[in-house]
Amino acid sequence: MKLALRELINNRGILFDGAMGTELIARGLSSGEVPEEWNLKHPELIMEIHRAYFEAGADIIQTNTFGGSRLKLAARGLDSIVREVNMQGAKIALAVKPKGGFVAGDIGPTGRFLQPVGRFTPAELEEVFYEQASLLVEGGVELINIETMYDLEEAKAAVRGSRRATEFPVFVSLTFSKTRKGFYTIMGNDVPTSLRELEKCGAEVVGANCTLGMPEMVQLVKLMRQNTDLSIIAQANAGAPQLKDDKVTYPISAEEYAGYAEELIEAGADIIGGCCGAGPEYIRLMAPLVKREKPRRKTG
């Protein structure tokens, strides 16, 4: 299974899924709820979302386990169900997987900070990520996707923990902001250092998601391409959320968003998906542009 995925990445552009939070809110997730609990409370709705992305053409979809680490769940008093949330998250995604599709275990930040900003050590966080990755792999996922990491050190702990848990591919995306001095995480990590260190930890695919819209993401991918030989994953936001007629909407349409796919590929993105606001329609419109054979660069 894992070999097939690696071969696929080498042969053509890969389509990832889009936003989960956006789709949950559209289906009634309220402001106080823990999204990961829906794996247990409303599995049919989660399966509906996964199915929609596969039908839109996504090669890889992510489990609904973004906030499913023990530490993140503990803050809401739910650490006792860390196993169920992750195992069930994997199970329901696999249940709707078509032939040729792949399920990635989604791992997001713990919401805690490493010393000196917070009180945790890299070793402690690595254990938390090792646990979550192990559960997702036990549940049957075929790769691990670490995303929305705003702290390089936490991202490294996640990669190391995932690497210990599995030989399956480990993808990692950081969240960069565009400052007056260039692209940096909120912790101050720059692109070249980040990509180099993540590769050293054992990440197979590196990239970015969230905060940035398509135009900035294109610029960022160009910079990432200059700084790594690994395959690059990019997932931009469809603008910032707005409220129209009492519904959460995003200002960038699917057509406008997908219109950037060519540029993103040209900039060097190998795997393209969507983040906040980019639902199945966004993914569907990008599919024919992304899932194309292309001349192979030297890959890592």
Place this chain on the structure above:
Amino acid sequence: MKREEDVFEGMKEAFLKGDKEEAVRLAKLSLDMGVNPLDSIDRGLTPGIQQVGKLWEEGEYFLPQLVIAAECMKAALKVLEPALNQKGEKKKGVGRVVIGTAEGDIHDIGKTLVATMLSANGFEIIDLGADVPINQMVNRAIEEKADLICISALLTTTMLGQKRLIELLQEKGIRHRFKVMVGGAPVSQQWAKDIEADAYGENVIEAVTEAKRLVGA
């Protein structure tokens, strides 16, 4: 013997270097020298943290530097507090603020930084922490007779709590009693407008500027 100006300059330097021990040492020194603690705050501590904020805006400083500067501020203020209270010179609050992160959201660093900066700028802060149920935020604002409610959210799934807060104030017929400022990564000026908040705090510095504007300071 150091002059006042040297002490104030030293405090600013300590903030820029993130040297908490130095900030505390200089706060103690200022008291020994008989410097009015209010002067130390206005001319030493506040410019120090404002300079850090400026460097953050320019893309030179990042979250760790902001956090450490906030800790320098807290530590120095702790040293000055007894003297402030003793002189009865506690600065009259520019405004009362109830602040917290929306229900379901455990992210609190941005919120805590805003609370520290507002406090440094003369606001009285009631910090409810993170994952605050919306009706609790409203009830505390009523109890504390707050002027301003600040609500933060980092996730698309929790920012709806900001909308809920304003709806709840409207339902209770008390919307006019409070100014509401929203902030957080997915939040924007447009969102603030859409949900009928009074202000959007794009970053820690903007949050202070907006807060002052809202209370007419």
